[in-house]
Amino acid sequence: MKESEIKIEPEKIFFRNSGIMMEVSQNEKCRIPYRDIVWAYVKTGKDGEEKHGEPRLADITESTKGDLIVYDRRHFGWTIGTGRVDREAGALLKELCLHAPYIVAGGQDWFDDSEDTDFGMVEEMVELMRACGKG
Numbered sequence: 001m002k003e004s005e006i007k008i009e010p011e012k013i014f015f016r017n018s019g020i021m022m023e024v025s026q027n028e029k030c031r032i033p034y035r036d037i038v039w040a041y042v043k044t045g046k047d048g049e050e051k052h053g054e055p056r057l058a059d060i061t062e063s064t065k066g067d068l069i070v071y072d073r074r075h076f077g078w079t080i081g082t083g084r085v086d087r088e089a090g091a092l093l094k095e096l097c098l099h100a101p102y103i104v105a106g107g108q109d110w111f112d113d114s115e116d117t118d119f120g121m122v123e124e125m126v127e128l129m130r131a132c133g134k135g
Helices: 089-099 116-134
Strands: 005-008 012-015 019-023 029-033 037-043 067-072 077-080
Touching: 012 089, 037 089, 037 116, 067 089
Parallel strands: 005 077
Antiparallel strands: 012 019, 019 029, 037 067, 067 077
16 A cells, blocks of 8 residues: 555544545544545456456446545545445445445456556546536
8 A cells, every 4th residue: 555545444434525434433534525526446256366446437336345546636546345334335326326326336457556647647538528518
């Protein structure tokens, strides 16, 4: 895990009007605003496992197991574990896409999260989608 990433194992996840709200414990909460999100996908399996992957959006169902990975425009990543919540990662990604339709969703073969150029392209795509949605 890079310094610009954090893993969260929330007990509850809510998709509110302005962002993802997570309750990690009774006293600890976390929020990710939709306007900051540029890319989200499901990571299946564990690192080092043969079945580890990042399925494309078309291959994800609500029952797809794994972690929800979310990146913001600062290139900061959240790994949201689903072990303590009542929904699978596929269902969480679907709901995120309903609330934040102007993001890049699903695994992307061309995208390397460590490359600034690739992140720049994702940010441009998101800004273009948002601009088209306002018209």
